[in-house]
Amino acid sequence: xxxxxxxxxxxxxxxxxxxxxxxxxxxxxxxxxxxxxxxxxxxxxxxxxxxxxxxxxxxxxxxxxxxxxxxxxxxxxxxxxxxxxxxxxxxxxxxxxxxxxxxxxxxxxxxxxxxxxxxxxxxxxxxxxxxxxxxxxxxxxxxxxxxxxxxxxxxxxxxxxxxxxxxxxxxxxxxxxxxxxxxxxxxxxxxxxxxxxxxxxxxxxxxxxxxxxxxxxxxxxxxxxxxxxxxxxxxxxxxxxxxxxxxxxxxxxxxxx
Amino acid sequence: xxxxxxxxxxxxxxxxxxxxxxxxxxxxxxxxxxxxxxxxxxxxxxxxxxxxxxxxxxxxxxxxxxxxxxxxxxxxxxxxxxxxxxxxxxxxxxxxxxxxxxxxxxxxxxxxxxxxxxxxxxxxxxxxxxxxxxxxxxxxxxxxxxxxxxxxxxxxxxxxxxxxxxxxxxxxxxxxxxxxxxxxxxxxxxxxxxxxxxxxxxxxxxxxxxxxxxxxxxxxxxxxxxxxxxxxxxxxxxxxxxxxxxxxxxxxxxxxxxxxxxxxxxxxxxxxxxxxxxxxxxxxxxxx
Ligand SMILES: Nc1ncnc2c1ncn2[C@@H]1O[C@H](COP(=O)(O)OP(=O)(O)OP(=O)(O)O)[C@@H](O)[C@H]1O
Ligand SMILES: [Mg+2]
Numbered sequence: 001x002x003x004x005x006x007x008x009x010x011x012x013x014x015x016x017x018x019x020x021x022x023x024x025x026x027x028x029x030x031x032x033x034x035x036x037x038x039x040x041x042x043x044x045x046x047x048x049x050x051x052x053x054x055x056x057x058x059x060x061x062x063x064x065x066x067x068x069x070x071x072x073x074x075x076x077x078x079x080x081x082x083x084x085x086x087x088x089x090x091x092x093x094x095x096x097x098x099x100x101x102x103x104x105x106x107x108x109x110x111x112x113x114x115x116x117x118x119x120x121x122x123x124x125x126x127x128x129x130x131x132x133x134x135x136x137x138x139x140x141x142x143x144x145x146x147x148x149x150x151x152x153x154x155x156x157x158x159x160x161x162x163x164x165x166x167x168x169x170x171x172x173x174x175x176x177x178x179x180x181x182x183x184x185x186x187x188x189x190x191x192x193x194x195x196x197x198x199x200x201x202x203x204x205x206x207x208x209x210x211x212x213x214x215x216x217x218x219x220x221x222x223x224x225x226x227x228x229x230x231x232x233x234x235x236x237x238x239x240x241x242x243x244x245x246x247x248x249x250x251x252x253x254x255x256x257x
Numbered sequence: 258x259x260x261x262x263x264x265x266x267x268x269x270x271x272x273x274x275x276x277x278x279x280x281x282x283x284x285x286x287x288x289x290x291x292x293x294x295x296x297x298x299x300x301x302x303x304x305x306x307x308x309x310x311x312x313x314x315x316x317x318x319x320x321x322x323x324x325x326x327x328x329x330x331x332x333x334x335x336x337x338x339x340x341x342x343x344x345x346x347x348x349x350x351x352x353x354x355x356x357x358x359x360x361x362x363x364x365x366x367x368x369x370x371x372x373x374x375x376x377x378x379x380x381x382x383x384x385x386x387x388x389x390x391x392x393x394x395x396x397x398x399x400x401x402x403x404x405x406x407x408x409x410x411x412x413x414x415x416x417x418x419x420x421x422x423x424x425x426x427x428x429x430x431x432x433x434x435x436x437x438x439x440x441x442x443x444x445x446x447x448x449x450x451x452x453x454x455x456x457x458x459x460x461x462x463x464x465x466x467x468x469x470x471x472x473x474x475x476x477x478x479x480x481x482x483x484x485x486x487x488x489x490x491x492x493x494x495x496x497x498x499x500x501x502x503x504x505x506x507x508x509x510x511x512x513x514x515x516x517x518x519x520x521x522x523x524x525x526x527x528x529x530x531x532x533x534x535x536x537x538x539x540x541x542x543x544x545x
Contacts, residue, residue, distance in 0.1 A: 059431065087437040095435040101432045170437060
């Protein structure tokens, strides 16, 4: 987006509540997600991490029973306003899912999918985007000789990096990641973690993880959620070494959750 | 205690064998009847199945009688029925699965489409007679017959397409929508390609049922004896099963053999259609 932005928050979340039917899943959350940093969201299962993440690019609206109140601003624009085209929001705020979900198409077609749906047709331009994105996702060398093979033939870790490349190809500003390494083995996990740290230079990243070491390793800021509330949100070092809230301390020392 | 357990185990093993035998028996009966049927048809009809039989029009003399008009009529009919029924059926399935709100009205339509798939074909014939032949004044023409057949196979195609669309994993749609694709882009580029094998297999099986149907076509006026092949969609026409049926209803025994030859041609066409369905399923099988 071309507007000049004064404050350094990619997202400003204010008094945000969310219900699935009659069940409230998110209670009165206020937080500012900083630009060009990695923000980790941790918390026990069912505390609302995925729900919060999916709200940021309005993917949550694919569930019909959802209601919300409060406001979320992306680059100072209300994401729920009528003027905000949801398709446009999602090209600025890309998403990588928990389970690698490549399309049953070739590696090339997977990565070119985003640019194609946004109207890019020239083969040469597409070729460039595909190569750049695959390089950005640190998988170019592994797949450059078999771009026309089906992405289903790759390992889980490779598939996940293809999905990251696919996301980079729409040139987003923000990348949302919901437990991107939970389906991967330790070596693939390390590769993806390194990639995420690398991506930080150019992107704002919000990552949900169950793995506290992972949060500590890669993130700049960490949010701890419990039962739909945001308990604590501060610098990662601070949160893990010197938590302010008793509940955060109990969680990171493994006393529950 | 121990002995008790062993004897129980023995019972289960015996029961297991018993059921296995029962199922083998059931399968053999079905196969036996099929075998007898095919044997009788082949032994009666093979001698009459000549090139001339394929090339000739119906005739009063056995040596000159042929199935050409029926064969071409059936093929022309499928050529109209298939696109009409598949386009309408897939569109309906997309609407019901992707766009319709999940409310009472949608469920009502849903249940009725499924019920329609079980309605006797002769009822569709009556519908075609009232609507296409009389109300739209199409008369006893190829197009009226083909549209009636489209109605007949439509419910089956809708149900098959719905199932194929439903089996496309949500993760694939989410991936597409999450990149800013519109709903229609997602349907066109992800959902439909992934469900094509299911849609085509279901459609071909439905169409091969249609190609063997006689009852509705008798009602909408397919002719039994015709000496031309259709030259427009408003021509008179006949189809293979009509032709076969008219031969079986003649008194002389030899006509039965001619009918058997016709049945062989019909069976070969059915086999080809089923083979195409299997081939499509294997070729486009998705591995999610
Ligand atoms: N589609 C849905 N319909 C109704 N309730 C839902 C739905 N999805 C999630 N919930 C509820 O909302 C709450 C938060 O779920 P969410 O998936 O955001 O948790 P999470 O923190 O991501 O958990 P996990 O770590 O297990 O992924 C849970 O109580 C869950 O039962
Ligand atoms: Mg989750």
